Amino acid sequence: MFGKNIRLERIIDRETGNAVVVPMDHGMSIGPVDGLTDMKSTVNAVSEGGATAVLMQKGIIPYGHRTAGHDVGLILHLSASTNMGTTSDSKVLVSNVKEALKFGSDAVSIHVNLGAESEPHMLSDLGQVSMDCAEWGMPLLVMAYARGPTVKNQFDPDAVAHCARVAAELGADLIKVSYTGDIDSFKKVVKGALAPVLIAGGPKMNSDMDILNMVYDSLQAGGRGVSIGRNIFQHRNPKRMTEAISGIVLKGMTVEEASRLLK
Secondary structure, three states, X not given: OHHHHHHHOOOOOOOOOOEEEEEXXXXXXXXXXXXOOOHHHHHHHHHHOOOOEEEEOHHHHHHHOOOOOOOOEEEEEOEEOOOOOOOOOOOEEOOOHHHXXXXXXXXXXXXXXXXXXXXXXXXXXXXXXXXHHHHHOOOEEEEEEEOOOOOOOOOOHHXXXXXXXXXXXXXXOEEEEOOOOOXXXXXXHHHHHOOOEEEEOOOOOOOHHHHHHHHHHXXXXXXXXXXXXXHHHOOOOHHHHHHHHXXXXXXXXXXXXXXXOOO
């Protein structure tokens, strides 16, 4: 596990053990949206803003990773689907741990949707990736969501807690789940997860304060950071938004203190 520990230190903050991950894999699922066309500028902005890691598909790495003076951890995303078909909740593997090592990745991630019709297949893939990560000393970030025909509310605390626990049960080193909306319910998610929990950013939010309050509250509940994409890379100033979120997650700022960085 020594190699895994060394790599984990490249995607988290050593002093706090918290992480600010900026996923940029959205081009696979929804196409080349704003913020993800000039990849070099976006990666540079979030790295200068204090992100501990960026996350992307393998084909995008040459177009954006490590292009400025500020280094940032690299997480290779191993699974994919698009929103053009009828099976967008069903993720399939498009890479593996050995390929991640060849790219110099510091970690890998995989997305599973509990409640989807292909849930058994995604769980099987997660189990295999977890074994490979243990074999090669590669940290594993699991994005786990409740999505599918039987899921009535993907933000339901019990459903989110179940997702987090499934990720931990199958060997996740970091877990990404939806925020449940309040501190008390998210405390239960964190307690049951055992492994460190990051919150997803979700759809583009209406205000900066909504984002910062969500980040702050998740930490009060015991969360260990964020994995936020659109609310960072589609912000009018991605660098400043990353600074504000990093201020809360890595430096212990209040929401008011962090918000001043956006003015």
